[in-house]
Amino acid sequence: MKRQTKTVVQFLGYVSPWLVGFSCFGLFPMVYSLYMSFCSYMMVGKPIWIGFQNFIDLFTKERFFYKTFANTFVFMTATTVATLVLGLLFSVLINSIPRCKRFFQTVYYLPAILPFIAGTMLWESMYARFGILNGILGNLGLGPIEFLNTNNAMTSLVVMSVWGGIGGKITMLLPAVAAVPQEQLESMDLDGANAWSKFVHVTLPMISPTLFYLLIMDIIGGLQAYGPMMMLGGGTATITATLQIYNYAMIDHLMGYASAYAWIVFVLVLIVTVIFFKFGGRKVYYADGD
């Protein structure tokens, strides 16, 4: 066997566990769902090719099609901004204290350990008409507030998601904040810079790769959100594109229609991600100059 062939075989051997897994459980379902998006398929018999009919139906007949995307963007924007800002704030605060860093890091990360379903049920009981939040408000002579009615549902879901997501952000951002070179901060001290200037001109650029990574992941995750809405409801005020896809696929078994919906979401996520990479990436500072 030639050396080059051996190298290729060796390479394929090393990557084969991932390659086979991705092909079977990632690539094939994706390609098949693209095919199904052009088919009528109710999970009986074989998919029947109907061309662009599912896409036409979605754009012309789907009553809440645009509403689902509007809700998705509102949820994604609110959760991304809130978790990143609060995560960064708490990371800087924790980094500034001389001791008990690990303790606070653990405390903030605890909600992320809680299984999603359990966490959501916890919030459901807290948001209830006779839940603990309304109990506290009642003792203060306020409320009751219907946290999950049409007017408040989106805010309530965002608060819950931020609570669950902030720990993960701190875990990623705290090491980045701690790794900011002290000599640069000290030189700014000598120049008489205040804390805000140091944060904006040194800390923020130095942690921008981590922030950018978290931003992209949050955007992708936010655009795929459906769990909180499915668990807590909220009707048209909270219904997202992915929740509609779930409903069409898993309850109504309209797999072709749901696949078409999913591909529209995919294209949208792709566009948003590319835009952020194209324009947001320029602001990211890489120490090695990349």
Add this chain to the structure above:
Amino acid sequence: MKKSFWKIAAVAFASLFVCTGCGILGGGTSGGGGEEEDESTFGSASGKTVVTYYSFNNEQTNRELQKAVEEDFNVKYPGIHVDLRISTGSFFTNVFNDFAGGTAADIIGMEPGEIAPFVMYDYLEPLDEYFASSEIVHQDDIWAVNKQAYCYDQSTMKFGTGKLYAVMKDWSTDAMLFYNKALLSEEQLAIIGRDANNDGIGDPMTFDEFSKLAVDLIKSDSKGSVTQYGYLPGLHEAKVLAQFLANAGLSWFDPATGYSTFKNADVQNVLNMYYTVLAKNDKDHAPGNPYPIFRQGQVAMCMGGLYCTDMYDFDGLGDNLGIAYPPVKTRTAETTESIPYTTGCVGFAINKESKSKKASFRFIEWYLDYFGAQDARKLNNFPALQKYADSIMLNPEINTNATMRRIAACFNESLKRAAVIDRNLWCSQASFEGIENMYAGELMETIRGKNNNRPLSDFCDILDSGIRNQVDQRKRDYETRG
């Protein structure tokens, strides 16, 4: 190099093996035993026939079933091995997947509201001949309403006639109106407890009487929070709504087209009455399950099934527990008949491609007989076989609890007149409930004056367009397939 090459090849092969194994394990069921059936082996331990039963039983129910299989079924049929499998996700999605992949179980849990596509696409085995030749279960023992639930005629595309495709394993329907006498005044009791034929079951109220009671019985504290609910439905609001429509002589869909009837003024009147009652009872913020608080005396009326008496200790209310038929639109001498709704129950169907059909039927007839007697003794679900209702539940020598005997008698009467209603070939019950659940809360907020986003006409329009979309898609699919 040669050595490392083989090492790598081994790793690659192992990974392929693992992935393929995952595919097999994740693929579902066995596809029906794998061997041709030989009835002579059912009574012996040699050459066991495997029967897979796929259901959405919970863990505890499944454990009890497993125990019963080991203690009784395996003794009677040592040649049959029953493999019990329960669903951890969306049950009917999994079943569709299994059929599509050719790995469906031999016996499948089947709801009347979901059966249409399975029979339309010829996935299920007709059971008529099996019952005709059964020595354990006779057709006469099975409640007449079972025929409405599971008979289907493909030539006319109608339910209630044609071949039998499934049999109900028990009747756990939320078919009766329970009320707590202690919370009602004398005048109110006179309305809800009116019993012309003196059979212990309240005659159906009119919608007007019912909705007035349901609102009059609400009590609130100084802050306006409800402390006593007038009426909460059972666990399945949409199903109870369907029952109200049926009792108004209406349906939520047009049987000729499959489209919804939510643009029909008569239907909208019923919807308006139903959701107004729920909204005034603060339904969308009340606990999902009303039975525990009914037992605690915080709910005056609820819709429930026989299982509530055991599971939620309704019989603990003793003489305060009242039972009535669901309300009707008008109450004249001719139209006092209330139709209790029955499609909340689950039955057995046999996979047409199963290679263990006869063995599967052995299990089904055993189950109906064994658990029919058990259910009758426990007074939990109503037994699938009528004979056990008569011989055990209503027998004062066996069922010595007078309250429970009275409740069982009520359900016995209700099942005799019960009907399976509102099946739509093109839109499943679950789909309808999904749409209803998504938007009903907003309608009720509007009724309570908390928002103005969702008037009844808009709500009806959403339900109509949601169902129309599905009906159109399914019809197109069915017609394209020929």
